[in-house]
Amino acid sequence: MAHLLGAEQISLEYPTKKVFSGITIGLNEGDRIGIVGRNGDGKSTLLKVLAKDLAVDSGRVTHRNGLSIGMLDQSDVLDQELTVGVAVVGNRPDHEWASDPKIRDVISGLLGDLDWSAKVGDLSGGQRRRVALAKLLAQELDVLFLDEPTNHLDVEGVAWLAGHLSKRWAANAGGLIVVTHDRWFLDAVCNLTWELHDGVIEPFEGGYAAYVLQRAERDRSAAASEARRQNLLRKELAWLRRGAPARTTKPKFRLDAAAELISDVPPLRDKVALSKLATARLGKDVVDIEDLSYEIENKNILRDVTWRLGPGDRVGLLGINGAGKTTMLRLIEGQLKPTSGKIKLGKTVKIATLSQEVRELDQFHGERIFNLIAREKSTFVIDKKEVSPGQLVEQLGFTQAQLQTPIEDLSGGQRRRLQFLRLLFGEPNVLILDEPTNDLDTDILTAMEDLLDSWPGTLIVVSHDRYLLERVTDDQFALMGDGSLRHLTGGVDQYLELRRHSLLTGAASNSKLAASSEDSKSSKQNSSLSGAELRDAEKNLSRIERALEKLATEEAKLHAEMAAHDQGDYQGLAIMAEKQSAFNEKREALEIEWLETSELLQ
Template sequence: MSCLRSPVAAGWPVDPNWGHGRVAYPGRVAHLLGAEALHLEFPTRVVFEGVTLGIDEGSRIGVVGRNGDGKSTLMSLLAGRLEPDSGRVTVRRGTTMGVLDQRDILPLDLIVSDAIVGGRDEHEWAGDPKIRDVISGLVSDIPWAAAIGDLSGGQRRRVALAKLLVGDWDVLFLDEPTNHLDVEGVAWLAAHLKTRWSANQGALVVVTHDRWFLDEVSTDTWEVHDGIVEPFEGGYAAYVLQRVERDRAAAVTEAKRQNLMKKELAWLRRGAPARTAKPKFRIEAANALIADEPPVRNQVELSQMATSRLGKDVVDVIDAGVSYGDREVLRDIEWRIAPGERTGVLGVNGAGKSTLLKLVTGDVLPTTGRVKRGKTVKFAVLDQQLADLHEFADDRVSTVVGRFRTSYVAGGKEMTPGQLLERLGFTTPQLQTAVRDLSGGQKRRLQLLLILLDEPNVLILDEPTNDLDTDMLAAMEDLLDSWPGTLLVVSHDRYLLERVTDQQYAVLDGRLRHLPGGVDQYLALRREGAGSGEARTDRPTSAGYVAPPTAPALSGAEKRNAEKEVASLDRRLAKNGADRRALLDSFADHDQNDYEGLAALQQQVAALETTIEELEARWLELSELLEQ
């Protein structure tokens, strides 16, 4: 089955300048690349069945889907690195394509400078602002004369990305480009890609699990699933809305997945208004879908439950510092962690984030100051190593889970471990799989489940998004929403930080700083050189990324009044939306020969739409103030 209509089948004329027959789209920008009736099979399954799609000048496409469904394979087919079993990919003559895959194969004896600028003299490449921007944005901390073999995996990845971006390409294919980039690096890459071409030039196809990045750079989304590629307008936020609408319209039986995406939409709509203000994201439709959807977390209830489990004291870090010999990593740290607190920790690599968390857990002792922990505190850490699964490598998943508790309460409902595994994306056959045979994402999910079954009351997540696709990230976030404990998260995944935490701190120049303005404030501080001992003062500002102006913080009374007005606006928007839908429905029942009556109905609809637009504008204005 074809997801997108074939241009040739549509009867559009063929341009002789096209390499294998160029399609001249009426009224559209130039076509760069097309795929027609792609079919691909692996020994165990059909990967794609009759996929037809195209990439035009100006396309900015994000590719999402479950791990293993074929996202990277699709990119390889389009880039000409993999041949389909049938069907064909046609490329306009003269079109250049650059590809970043996940293998990052660079000769180990190659020098960084040669890898990026190809051995050209400095006076040749230094005059190119694009090359200077890429070097400053991605590899300013990597020795220019170092050999590739002497670099870490993350540094090699950044060199490979820089090598690609200094070139001139008509189409860029990027497979997980944000891997090994910190929050600043991701923001820089998004700004670079948004300004790399003019609006109707070049094309970008990106596979990534970073949902904030998807929203920033994509104007269209392709979902790869069940052997097809399904197109959606807009970035990740708009994709979530349309997927909820699609599931509802089709009366999909997988109610659990539908409800999960509605919850995701509720957060996108209420918690991040800047995303949903984009023209392609239909705010009215979103309001209708989430009118009865509660907030993603009941913070009062969770705080009460956490207090009952933890008591009033969790961890107090008082005037603490950590030094290794002459090197001072942390200093003057004052951090009082409360029951039920959900905190994200930001900082560049090497800033001291891991040391800070180990200071909290007791794995690192303070050189100065002290750390006081509550008597009932029970820590658990979801780290990047998966070390706690090694002892279960030869056991089946069901056996491992059965050694823990027989039930677990999530969202007020008692669930068996099997139901929790299903909620985290495990199928029945996978329960009989040995742990060693699980994929990286499956091991990550199993690790989280085992930690939750052990009932810690302070959970630390250290880069927990590795190996997880967007659906599984949403499932993990949904599970954490009902977890009644203190949550500390270190991650370069901006979307995750904003989704599961309620406040953010940054480690800057060895000190801990609260960020009332969240990630945007952190990025602004880094650009301004806050924490001069580590700030990237050479981070370019010409790439197009400009932080939004920061409004004065609201006082306590002003904040309460604003929150009340937002709640009132929510109710009025829901009522006006319902009234508008009722009026539109009445058009069908009205006498179509009663022109005056129809005109009156139209005037009522127009008046309601004007009111809704005004209410939405005020809602967005207040929401932005509350986010400061």
């Protein structure tokens, strides 16, 4: 494979820290590299060095002649006065960029909910981040450097980005280096992993799962001081091996070796024991939601939702932005009152929430970590053993020296870890985690998951991190955007399939189609139509659904024709655009007819 870029014996040192020491690495065509390591170990710095945006103290970085590189870093560098369209495609004529299938795919995958003419300065931070990513992906580049590209993307957006990067270049072309804490994304995209630690880089074959195995094998032969870290990794490996069948086919390593490594590892969670503990602490009733609706500004956020959570239940909640996830959490916490219906909490329920912003620590300004911990419980029971708060703090990555750090000087990841520990110190029996992976590296996420494995309460997780959802929850539910809640028996894969179907058939119709069969039967029973009228309405509804599916198939064929068509044939492209316009009008008419027919059946 042809060489793209490389670094030879590079070293970089700051006054208080040595970042790199004599590193030699290279990127070849076809390499898709994920960089993992603790926060502060220099992952983002390495990207800037390889892009020649940051000079090193010694050594050299070389690029192949004519190499084009694009970088997504964590700073906001877009011109605030530009519109979204100009920021992404520049001043190119509409027919020029619109005829490029890759650009159309990028826009639909990342910016479908944004106004093309909106000013960048009027967007939220997350929206600007997506615009910056779209601008980068719309270009023809040999190499991409991506620093936390999944931040501000939901589960659906992360899946789209993984698919885009997997097919962006031919198998032996292009190069990708990505820094991310999203372990599912690493497995889906990368064929190599670099672990950056203590100023050096250790390369591993394969994505995150393969990296875990190889690192576990390495750590098995390490000194006794590494025993605790090794056990965490072996437990993580046990979940990888025993997880969904699709996951075990992804890593490129011998499954018999993995089976041997984890042959003596106990189950990840002793569900029976944890359930008994949870029942003893919580009772039979935890959260009972019945016929709940919530409306704001004449918009139904939640509609007739019934959801029951028992002791020891571990559930993940998915949904696009605006579907009502945060509203549901606030209703459960009692911060909001439902428009109708009721929420009943068990008498012994004690809820604790890890919020996205972690502002709860602001009240401790001027205090140090040690003083804050000293006021907590002297012991804490985890995995049937008593451990001190200090031991838990160490498990989540705080050193003894860091215990003297003032609260206001903590990084985002450190604040999140400390607040998570404070929640556990309070011994809640219902724990709500709202995007808990923000600012955390893979090692700390693994440690957090290990703590949750032995926690016996009821767990509700809202996260775009698919790996975390599959790792710590046993059931997933989705708010479908029409106010309904759906149990995802097929997990995250089922949710993504439902969303794909929604995009094909139109959001309005899919919201209705996604309703459960029980809801449909109930609607029919409540209908005021006569028997013959009811049968006619049901037949008409089936006809419309078939027409929508046929229309979606015809649209897909048209898109394929547009992609393969001579881009210089403007007349031909104009004819195809007229066909697309006709499809849009036909779909809108069918959706209106579908909704009108559905109302007859209610």
